[in-house]
Amino acid sequence: MPTNVIMPQMGESVAEGTITKWYKKLGERVDRDEALFEISTDKVDAEIPSPAAGVLTLILVKENETVAVNTVVAVIDGEGAAAVVPAPEEAVVPKPGAAPPAVPPTPSPAAGLSAASAVARPAAFPESAETGELRTSPLVRRIAREHHVDLGQVKGSGLGGRVSKKDILDFIERRSAGGAGAAAPEAPQVTAAPVIFTGPTQVVPMTPMRRQIAEHMVTSKRTSAHVYTVVEAEMTRVVATRERCKEEFERHHGIKLTFTPFFIRACVEAIRELPIINSSVDGTNIIYKRDVNIGIAVALENGLIVPVIKRADEKNFLGIARAVQDLADRARAKRLSVEDVQGGTFTITNPGGFGGLFGLPIIPQPQVAILGVGAIEKRPVVRDDAIAIRHMVYLSISYDHRVIDGAVAEQFMGKIKKILENWDEAVL
């Protein structure tokens, strides 16, 4: 059985990747999980392991070529038989039972197929630069030109996601019927209304990555009922613990003691009491996840990546600190693997990185909550009717009111605040 090797999705908002190196030549044997090729994306560089053992019978994407996520880049044949060009539809249509796509289908009420195919962008074989990664037809391209339609926004109903005449005419009709909100469009539309501005302008098309971010953000806003709450926590004990232990911690374990593991530990403990925070919505079902996989949003030069600490609930403070250090090192060295950025069940972001007091982040689908950690700074606070100087932090949470009610969110935040303010866990 020939196995298709696809360009993996590295991170929430990565739409394409460049193959920088093939480790194997055509006709060479490769073992399962052996490094097959190296990719570079907007966010990470990574070695991609082979999905199967066999002979590399077909290389479809050469070194330094950039292709869309989910594009078939090579074929491995288990029996070493002649190369078989994979049917294009097999390459992109997510098969039931196959590995879930990097970004899980948005559990929108419209749900089902449409959401799944909105994620798996039509992109099978690398096509010419002129047509890009989209599968359309000559007729569709003409109609698109006349109606100024960005074909990337049109969901294709044909084989392999091909955009047909009907698809684009439906799209235009929906668009003219009143923009994004009208008739619950299946694919998120980034532009709701044409921008009307009479002064001089410069029109820059979105990069595929920008478009992906835009789509994910808008999809999340439309999917989840976002509600926000902010608490303030005193960090005196945490700061003191860190000051007291940081030198010894680094000496003993060879890693820096940062604030991040403190917040992760607090979240894990709070989730233990309120497992709904660690859930997903699937139609009218709520899916509780046993593992607590905490994603940590890390700003990069041109975007954002969210490496995930898997099973954070099974790790002690040191384990978490090590995992954070390891992911941070690899993110900086662009050595994250696909696995590292998948499977998050709850996310922590850090709007305080540039001094922000607090932020109100958008929930990464299909999670149901995200914690924002503001800047830790000394502030005057009232203690025993006197003004005191304390290390303080604003903690915000964006939660999905479909499944989390205000009281639950407040309890969750109260629990985190309590853990941080009364920090008593040994860190060494």
Place this chain on the structure above:
Amino acid sequence: MAEAPKYDVVVIGSGPGGYVAAIRSGQLGMKTAIVEKDEKFGGTCLHVGCIPTKSLLLNAEVYDYFKNAKEFGIICKEFSLDWQAILARKSKVVTKLSKGVEFLLKKNHVETVRGFAKLAGPGKISVTDSKGATQEITAKNIVLATGSEARLLPGLEPDGKALLTNKEILSLPEIPKSLVIIGAGAVGVEFASIFHRFGSKVTVLEMLPRAVPLEDEEISAELEKSFRHQGIAIVTQAKIGKVLKTAKGISVEYTVGDGKPQTLEADTCLVAVGRAPNTANLSLEKTRVKLERGFVKVNGYMQTDEPGVYAIGDIVAASPLLAHVASMEGIVAVTHAAGKPGEPINYRQIPNCTYGEPEIGSVGLTERQAREAGHKVKIGKFPFAAVSKAAILGAREGFVKVVSDERYGEILGVHIIGPRATETIAEAVMAMRLEGTVDDIAHTTHAHPTLAEALGEAAHAAVDWAIHI
């Protein structure tokens, strides 16, 4: 607890719809069986339809070459037809292909069940074999592919001598001296082409105002012109009156418009007035399957209203009665049954082929249909008379007509009449399926000299100007 169904898919009928469905079902890894009432697999298409008629049409074409041998510089002093040998060759072709179907079914692990099938409750089929023994088989999905039979004139049963359908005409003891064909659809036109060239005096009677009434009007006109030129009498708007068997053969009374009734005497008469679906004996009345004048109603994935029951081919309401349509419907149905991604059937992109002389191949909307649908129509037409390859073949008739929408150059329909039209149409079907424009066909390099060049030229004509005219 009920037992699990024995099969994932059971197909009833092994015509070009049923056997293709069964093969694909097997390929998709489903446990599949096919039920056939006749001795051999292949259905109407293989035994009394497409294959035998096209085989006879080739005999007629070869015979024509002999008749015109002098034009090609070949002197043939003595040649004649051997009707029995013609039928033998036809049977040889049919047998070979029938074995092929059997082999393919076996190769794809399709089990075969002999007998007449009826639905016997949800997921249940009872099959009665020729000895009267009945067995029950169970299936998760059932594909009805029982095909159709020739429609008859009221009160007139075919007798194999004076009154024939497409079945009996294939085993006539000899070539009739005179033949009346009722119906100028594909079947009537093809048999007219065969027997006229074999020497029969052929008259075609058509009730509607034109021959091949489903085709573009210009195609009908060209065919009628060609038939008259060849010496095939064709009468349109002919209302059939009394049809009587006589001592010599048959007499057919007909009236044109308000005219006086006229009577035609002939050795034999072929009834080709359409086909009736074989749905009456399937026990469908006990299911939720909905019928429309005997035809089964389905959705785009060939699902009937009864869960787990699909219908394909000639029995489907609003589906063209063509073998290749049945095959595609079979693929659509079992792909859906397997839960695999697939497209629904699209009847706009199906080639219609009539294999007479001249051949007709068409796809999509006729000019009239396009105008009625509100398109701003742009026509591109090119005659085979200006095509080198047609000149080489000695063909002078026919043309390619491209119907396009002016706005985007969308190809709405392509209509070809002339040499090898049924082959050339394939390119147009593909262009339409891929939503190509007339510019795409015009800018496709067509090999020279070929008949396909006519399509390229017609597309050029639809864009601006053809070159070779």
